[in-house]
Amino acid sequence: MSMKKSLLTIAALGAFAGAAHAQSTVTLYGLIDEGLSYTNNVRTGFDAKGNPTHGSLWAIQSGVLQGSRWGMKGTEDLGGGLKTIFQIEGGFNASNGALGQGGLLFGRQAYVGLASANAGTVTLGRQYDSVVDYLGPLTANGSWGGTFFAHPFDNDNTNNSFRVNNAVKYTSANYSGFQFGGLYGFSNSPQFAQNRAWSLGARYSNGPLTVAAAYLDLKNPGSTCGGALPGTLLNSAGVNACTGSDTTFAASKQRTGGMGANYAFGPATVGVMASETLLNSWAGTMHTTRFLNVEANAQYFASSALSLGAMYDYTRVNGGFTGSGLDGNTGYHFNMIGLMSDYFLSKRTDVYAQAVYNIGSESARGGVAIVGAGGASTSTSQVVARVGIRHKF
Helix, strand or coil: CHHHHHHHHHHHHHHHHHHHHCCEEEEEEEEEEEEEEEEEEEEEEECCCCCEEEEEEEEEEECCCCCCEEEEEEEEEEECCEEEEEEEEEEECCCCCCECHHHCCCCCEEEEEEEECCCEEEEEEEECCHHHHHHHHHCCCCCCCCHHHCCHHHCCCCCCCCCEEEEEEEECCCECCEEEEEEEECCCCCCCCCCEEEEEEEEEEECCEEEEEEEEEEECCCCCCCCCCCCCCECCCCCECCCCCCCCCCCCEEEEEEEEEEEEECCEEEEEEEEEEEEECHHHCCCEEEEEEEEEEEEEECCCCEEEEEEEEEEEEEEEEECCEEEEEEEEEEEEEEEEEEEECCCCEEEEEEEEEEEECHHHCCCCCCCCCCCCCCCCEEEEEEEEEEEEC
């Protein structure tokens, strides 16, 4: 009998050791952001004389501060410091229950890969580019402010307007605060460069200081359904043949680069960043359109539960759309100011209020549109205000 007990004990210990070696975890998580937004001037159409008409917009909107989402992520320990990782994440509209990202089930992220504490991480699937990973967190919209704080048209993708399909991504280990990475999104076509994407980025964080830089290069974004960034391609019935259209601009080429820094002073953090986006043949034009964004932002924790934020952005545009149509020479600009207060009722639930004012030069008349506010204005300015609640689970 004692021999049998010993054998059973050894077998049980062996099984436990094997289970410990192959330990795996799966986490289900999510976030719901819902609130009431007001926009003072939204174009509604044109009157009989061809003049634009407008109205004020009151709207219940989901996912403005952060995109409402649910997902699963997990790891499996392979031993020797190596592990398998995966993440699938879908966006949704809490106002009506619809799927986000053009109806994709896992439109926010969907990837699998291998991670090593010493060698870094390699993942494959639908993923964020380096601008989102490294530069976005230094902006107000990419950290505490959300969509309304995005630079005009989200021209630099710091608000994560699109993801990259068919992507292979590398993220290095953290070397005393320094980390870098890159991504390549395949066209999945014999025309190798048609609708492909690549990006690079790096970040250094040490104590109160964080600095980062990133670059993104897109070739014919939106020109195909199966490439790195699916477009809006209408079939004979006038219906989009692509699933999950991601493209922000219809251009033959898009290049975005930027850098920024944040510094923490006790309960306050201040930041500056600059980015530039170049669009070749945007919307059928034959010239290059240039967006230059310069942002300053600050966040202050008045208490452990209450934070206050402010942001100023200046965006200069040369070429592209003006109030009278397409123009390759005329320059115009936007000045945007955003304010926010956020109060945490618990670790998982907060209520917030925010307001953004955007004013453009006279040549930008009819082109002033705060991202996510509901549409372009009929004048050189637009204001949006919102109160909302966010819950994480």
